[in-house]
Amino acid sequence: MSLRLSSPTDYEALLNDYDTWLFDCDGVLWRGDQVIDGVVQVLNILRRRGKKVVFVTNNATKSRKSYKKKFDQVGLEAHVDEIYGSAYAAAVYISSVIKLPKDKKVYVIGQEGLEEELHDEGISFLGGTDPADNTLDSFNLKDFTVDPDVAAVVCGLDTQINYTKLSKAFQFLTRNPECLFIATNEDSTFPSAHGLLPGAGSISAPLRFALGRDPVCTGKPANTMLDCVKAKINFDPKRTIMVGDRLNTDILFGQNGGLATLLVLTGITSEADITGPNASPIIPNFVTSSIGDFRVIESA
Amino acid sequence: MSLRLSSPTDYEALLNDYDTWLFDCDGVLWRGDQVIDGVVQVLNILRRRGKKVVFVTNNATKSRKSYKKKFDQVGLEAHVDEIYGSAYAAAVYISSVIKLPKDKKVYVIGQEGLEEELHDEGISFLGGTDPADNTLDSFNLKDFTVDPDVAAVVCGLDTQINYTKLSKAFQFLTRNPECLFIATNEDSTFPSAHGLLPGAGSISAPLRFALGRDPVCTGKPANTMLDCVKAKINFDPKRTIMVGDRLNTDILFGQNGGLATLLVLTGITSEADITGPNASPIIPNFVTSSIGDFRVIESA
Numbered sequence: 001m002s003l004r005l006s007s008p009t010d011y012e013a014l015l016n017d018y019d020t021w022l023f024d025c026d027g028v029l030w031r032g033d034q035v036i037d038g039v040v041q042v043l044n045i046l047r048r049r050g051k052k053v054v055f056v057t058n059n060a061t062k063s064r065k066s067y068k069k070k071f072d073q074v075g076l077e078a079h080v081d082e083i084y085g086s087a088y089a090a091a092v093y094i095s096s097v098i099k100l101p102k103d104k105k106v107y108v109i110g111q112e113g114l115e116e117e118l119h120d121e122g123i124s125f126l127g128g129t130d131p132a133d134n135t136l137d138s139f140n141l142k143d144f145t146v147d148p149d150v151a152a153v154v155c156g157l158d159t160q161i162n163y164t165k166l167s168k169a170f171q172f173l174t175r176n177p178e179c180l181f182i183a184t185n186e187d188s189t190f191p192s193a194h195g196l197l198p199g200a201g202s203i204s205a206p207l208r209f210a211l212g213r214d215p216v217c218t219g220k221p222a223n224t225m226l227d228c229v230k231a232k233i234n235f236d237p238k239r240t241i242m243v244g245d246r247l248n249t250d251i252l253f254g255q256n257g258g259l260a261t262l263l264v265l266t267g268i269t270s271e272a273d274i275t276g277p278n279a280s281p282i283i284p285n286f287v288t289s290s291i292g293d294f295r296v297i298e299s300a
Numbered sequence: 301m302s303l304r305l306s307s308p309t310d311y312e313a314l315l316n317d318y319d320t321w322l323f324d325c326d327g328v329l330w331r332g333d334q335v336i337d338g339v340v341q342v343l344n345i346l347r348r349r350g351k352k353v354v355f356v357t358n359n360a361t362k363s364r365k366s367y368k369k370k371f372d373q374v375g376l377e378a379h380v381d382e383i384y385g386s387a388y389a390a391a392v393y394i395s396s397v398i399k400l401p402k403d404k405k406v407y408v409i410g411q412e413g414l415e416e417e418l419h420d421e422g423i424s425f426l427g428g429t430d431p432a433d434n435t436l437d438s439f440n441l442k443d444f445t446v447d448p449d450v451a452a453v454v455c456g457l458d459t460q461i462n463y464t465k466l467s468k469a470f471q472f473l474t475r476n477p478e479c480l481f482i483a484t485n486e487d488s489t490f491p492s493a494h495g496l497l498p499g500a501g502s503i504s505a506p507l508r509f510a511l512g513r514d515p516v517c518t519g520k521p522a523n524t525m526l527d528c529v530k531a532k533i534n535f536d537p538k539r540t541i542m543v544g545d546r547l548n549t550d551i552l553f554g555q556n557g558g559l560a561t562l563l564v565l566t567g568i569t570s571e572a573d574i575t576g577p578n579a580s581p582i583i584p585n586f587v588t589s590s591i592g593d594f595r596v597i598e599s600a
Contacts, residue, residue, distance in 0.1 A: 134436060136434060136435075136460050138459060139459065139497070140492075140494070141492055143495035159438060159439065160436050161461070161462065161463055161466075162460075163458075163459040163498070165499050167497050169323065170496075170498050178586075188509055188510045188512065189470075189510055192441055193442070194440070194441035195441045195471075197441065197467050197470065198466050198506055198507075198509075198510040199510065201509055201510075202466065202507075202509045202510040203508045205508065205510075206497075206498055206502035206503065206505045207502075208505065209488055209502045209505035210488045210489055210498040210499065210502040210505075211488075258482045290431075
C-alpha cells in the first residue's frame, strides 16, 4: 500500500528522510517543452536544503551535455554531472563493464546523443547518423560486407529508423554469434509535447523479433543505470528516493536498487493504474499528484 | 517421426495419395531469383498427372498478379488463380470476414502489392506508398489529425518502414480503441537472394511492442489463408499436401488445416532443426532434401 502524500507534514517528512533525490524528467519535471507547475520552486527548495539532486532519464537521443541544454531552455537549473541518461549508461557499459577492446566497433541505431556519449567514452562506432544509413533507398545484401570488427549493436530511440539500419544490424548479430545486442532502454512509448509516440523499446523490437533474442538493456529499470550513478556520486541507498511517473521503469528501478520510491501522476501512470482490481503489482512507497505539490511546505 | 523420402517408390506413393499440392514458394521453388534445381520438371510431372497445384505464400509485398510475373521471370508456369498471398488473404479478411463498411478506411504499412489487393477488394486505404508517409522527415503529432474513418491498420513487409508510418499507425490504434490491428504474416525473416533479412513480423513488431497487443494475422500458419483457398478451390483435405521449408509457418499451417505436410531442406529449416535433442516439436509427415528429388520418378 502506497502512502498518499497530502499534508505539509507528509512532504516535510520526506524531505527529512531522504538526502539524495533521483528524478525522472519527462512526465515528472516537464511534458514536452512545458515545465510542470511548481517544479522550479520545488527544485529550489531541495537545493536550498542541501539535497543531492540527480536526473535519471531513459532519453537516449540526447547526450548529458545536450540534455543540459533542455534544462536551460525550459528554465530549470541542472549541471551535466547531475544528469544520467540511458545513452551514457550504454556507453559506460560498453567501455567499463564489457571493456570492449579498442580495435572493436559498435554499430549504432540511434541519434547524435548516443554517438556523442560513445565518442566521449572512446568507443569507435559506425551507422547512427551516417547519411549512408539514413535512407529509404532499397537495401541489397549483395552490396554489403559485414565488418568483422563490429562486436556490438547498440540500439536507442531513432526517429530515422529504416530498413537499411535494421538489415545491417541483423547481419552483424546473425553472422557473428559473439556480437552483443544492447538496448539503451525498453520504454514502449515516450511522451512528446502532443502525446505518446513509439519509444526506444519499439525501435529495438524488430531486431528482437527477427533474432528471437532479447538485448541487454542499460536504461531504467536495469541496475546498469544505477551502477553508473554509483560510480560517480556517493549516496546512501537508505536515504535516497527515486521520483518517477512510470511504474515499470522508474518505480521498479528504484525498487531494484533498494531505494524509496515516489510516484507522480503528471506523466504515464494514472489513478486507474494504481487503484482497483487491475492495479499494477508494482507499488511505490509514496504517491503524490505532482512534484509541484511539495510547494505546500513553503506556503504552510 | 517423419518419413524420409528416398526411393522412387516413396515419391510415387505421395503422387498417388495426394491430388492437391500446396506449395510455399521462397525456399521451396526458388531462392531469390534462382529456381531450385528440378522444380520445372517436378511441376510438369504434377500437372501432367492432373494434380491441382496451388502456391501459398506469405509474401505480402506482391499482389497475386505481380507474383505471377515472378513465376514468369524465373520460368515457372503458374496462373493467377493458383496463387494465394498473405496480402490477398488480408484484403479478403477485411472485405469478407470483418466486412468493413464501405465508408471506412484502412491505414497501410506495406507496399504496392498490398495496396493492389485492397483496391481489388474495394477497400479504401491511406498510407502505404503515399509519398507523404515515405519520408525520414521528423514526425510531429501537432501536425497530425486522426482520420476517424480509419477502422483498421494493416501491416505487411515494408522496406520503406519509418517513424512517420509507425507513429501514425500507433495514433490510429490508440486513439480509437475499436481500430483493428491486422498483420499479413508474422515471418521473422525472409530469404533474399543473398541471405536472410528482417521479415513482415519484424515490421509489425514495433507496434506490438508499443501497444502491448498482438495483431490478427492472415498469413500462414493462420487458418485465414486456408479459408481463402477453400473459398476458391474445391479440395479434399485428406488428399491434400502442404510443401514448405518452414516448420513454424508452412508445416504448422498444413497441420492446422488437417493436411499432410512435406518439409524440404532448401530454405530456412536445416537438418539440425529436425534431428537431435533440440529438434522442433513441429513434425512434418514427410521430409525430402528438395522438391527436385521427385525427378527420380522419371529417371526410374
